[in-house]
Amino acid sequence: MKNARYFPFERNKYFYGKILSVDDFESEQRYNNNKRRAINKMLHGTGVVCGLNVINIGDGSISIENGLALDNGGREILLEAPILKKLSMFEGFDNDKNASDSSYVYLCIEYEEEEKELVHSIEGNLEGGNSNGKFNKYKESCRLYLDYYDPEEEISEADALYFQTLKLYENSGLIIKQVLPKFVKTGETFNLDIIIEKISLSADILLDYEIGLECLKYHNNEKVKISFDESKVKRSNRYVLSYKIAAKDVVDTDGSCTIKPENFSLKIGKNDCKLNDKKAQEVKIIKDNISEKVIQAYFSKSMDDYVNSIRDKKIYLAKISLIKAGNTYVIDHVENNPFNQRVFNSVLLQGLKKTEKEEIENLKSLCLKSLKDKSSISEKSQEICKELPLDIKSGVEKIEVISGKAGEVVFSKEITHGIGLGNVYITLGIDNESKNEILFGDFNVFEEKMVLPAAKAYKDKGTMIIGIKLLHEIKNQSFNIRWMVYRDAKERTKDVPEITMSIKPDMCDINVLETIYLEAISTGLSDNRCSWKVKEKFGGEIDSNGKYTAPSIPGIYEIVAKSIENPEIEASTFVIVREDEK
Template sequence: MKKSRYYPFERNRYFYGKLLTVRDFESEQKYFSDKRRLLNRLLYGTGVVTGLQVVAIDDKSVSVEMGAAFDALGREIIVPSPVTLKLSMVEGFTNNEYAKNVYLCIAYDEKGKEPVHAVANSSVRSEEISEYNRVLESYRLFVREEAPDPSSFPYADLFEETNVLAADGPVRLLLTTPRYVNPGQLFEARLKIEKTLQTPPVSLQFELSAEHFEPADEEHAHIVFREPADSQETEYSIPVLLRAGSRSNVKSALGITGQLRIGDRQVSVEPSAANTVFVAEEPVQKRLLDDYYNRTIDQAMDAPSEPCIYLAKIGLLQMGPTYMIEKVERVPFGEYVTNSSVLQRIGELERRAVTVAQKFEESKAYAQAQKELTASESASAGQTASAAETKPALAYGGQPGREEVSSGVVEIEIKNVSRQGIISFSKQGKSFFSGEIEHGLGEGNVYVTAGLENSSVEPFGEMINDSEQVYYGSVDVFKDSAYAPNLDNVSVGALVYPKKGTLRIGVKVFGATEATRVRVRWWAMKKPLKAESAPAGGALSELTSARLEAAAGIDEQ
């Protein structure tokens, strides 16, 4: 890496009696600076780290705010305070043409500071000699009036390829394509038109030419673009959807043939500057990572001889003999360095937003199901048959990889009333059953859980909300307590008929009771068709599992 001379690393070796010279102290500083800059470049990248916004403060001046950046050699660029610049006074700005786009750039610079008298040099030279006592690591702001080569940016040729298909004065036509695609993959090529504000309206008509690719549909086979008459843009992006062929491990040249019209002038676009797209058999992400890690350190640290960062693209309008700043686009080529912790937080927020959206949709679906369940319960409240069945009140799923759940309520009549209106049972108890209930999940095995809901027989039970008590699991837990149900010593079972898609509920009652029927709530769940395709951590699966674990209750009247 002759250009930057960052390695091999050498450090001073100290020993007693060593004569230290300027070279030794400079090597001491260089050793640590070079290592830091190497890590800056390889681990973090190139671009704006924070701040450095460019703001137009009037028609001819801009302000560069405080901020920090890394250049292509890993050197830190710090702007400690806002800087106001009259554009025409900035280095690189020419006065011969005002209807154009200019680019405000920043680069690393060093300046001497604190001049002092050099005592040692005065012994060999008669005149007074001064040297700077400090070196200030600073920056330099300047203007470039030509758009940069797309391949000059770091990683520009690693993930995508961009070529200039046509250039005519201030107008450029560029084509960007991915470096790799997979067989049969639908991908996007992008045409970009760059122009100035005072350029006449542009239009483009073209066809794509490629051996192993075809347009996604007829709309993308022949593309016509016309700039709106009232537009104030300096850049237009035209997406083109393509589909890769079935062959793998082949390269294809992708170009366009057509006409670019600038006002009344016409510029031919030939496919000579075609992009190359490789159809890879392995996943694109793996191929890109392989290319990234297989680079040599020279390739990773490759940089222009005078690296800089493009802070803004400034659109100028010609106003008689002078100019006016019409538009400022910040960091036009996306040169940013993002903190890894920030990226992690953004990823967490995105995942959280997806989870919240899923849970919100689940809650709406569950609330709607609860309304249907309440309506179904109300409809069945007047039934006094031995098995007053309700239709499934809740149903989720129906898609591979997702649980299917249904729910309902059934009332089972208790017979064999004794002479004083109190039912008496032996120690073994007495069993009662419902009729067959269609659970609505179709044929096949289902998991069923059932429980008992409790309604108070007390005159003021409704007023104290006893009617809303639901008992889960074994009701014996609450026996002989203030929370005991009116009907205890009851067990519930379910019988499933997989080939019929139905089930039957049964209850067994021990001891005397005044109740004449038992109200049972049941839940049925059918596992996904393909468990491996179910979304990991899906909100629906979590919800239905929680509901099934807690689905048991009693209602006696």
């Protein structure tokens, strides 16, 4: 990129009698341009400011609306007037690509300037020409071109603040990426996404590999098994596999996801592909607010980091899907701004903030309405409830039906009802908002043939699910199911689980000076935190997160974990420390 650096900021000093040269005028322009572009880059970012939408016109043509964008150097990219053009006429179109190589293409835009308005010059001839003249002006415009390749890095600057991408494999028209958040709160879950993209590959792929976890867990296991067989799914150019990973109860430490070559298997058709070296990603486990951590990380960068990040990063206006046969192509559909490269101005941000505020107010109103509905029970019923030693919880579950035929069943998510473990009783009703009614029991009595609700309680989990059976075909309709869960309070004592604590792994074998994470597993405690100690005086060290560092002396050492909530509850495990055979 030309003029990639903005500094130093130097402007002309004018005085009476000063002789001005071309350098003085260029310095004046450079000063103003660099200051404006620095503000654009560091304050607004990169992306589309307005317009520049791409529309499929048909007949292999697209229309691009006029608009404005900012590139990664802060330069304004202006498309003054709309463009209507055949896709094959754009720079970069490759008609020789076969159908499997060109299922989609990206339309990109970048800054461009050209010299114009030839005028007479006393200095001499125009370079390469016979005229005694020079170009008088620069016209700033844009260059539109096509690109068949996916970006190699995270394009969205906003996404890059929160997420990190690791490229596991790239070859033979196949890219496999792994996406993790940069920060996660202690004990909370997050998505581990595996993204599989096929660019020029027709053969089916079979992927199997194992991710080793440290300070993280997947269904209480310290590894995740990734399996994908393309022959068993609907074919696509892009697949996303999501796994729910949980952070352990550790603070201010790094959770890691590690993939070893021996645990990685990939088949492309009949060909076996390997992972050349170990791959790893780390996610920071924190107890603070994630947004605050992102802001802190953002402002910890130096100005040089921003300036040096200037490179020819492309702006992708659209992803255009093609159906191609020989030299003929049809535009299937157009996805505008596929990587969310947008610049949000203050007006738009204020509008979004107002919308969020209204949504919060609506949520508050719904909560107040729900409380009023609960208070509408008759005074007699309230008196009975007070006299009976009952535990009662209630709520409303909204079930959406997109499209369903008579006899089909739609289920809610699993609901924690709040009563606890053991036997419970459940009553269900359906809001009939059009008639300001709530229906209970057999709705056929009232000739309301809509849906039939039912509930299933899980005694060992303290949860339930609600299902509705459709009594006729329904499309795009939602049902508010009111539920009440209750039980005899005398049965509470049956729900008190036994208090136990154990350490995972229960025994381990490591070399001197190596480290390993230990996890205390407890039941029956509301606070799972514990304190750690090594029983032997010179048996190594262990921190508050359970990270044990072996001593330099081989031996068998006992590690003790003690509950913070109930210090009488403790568990221990043994670590065998061996001399490093290397």
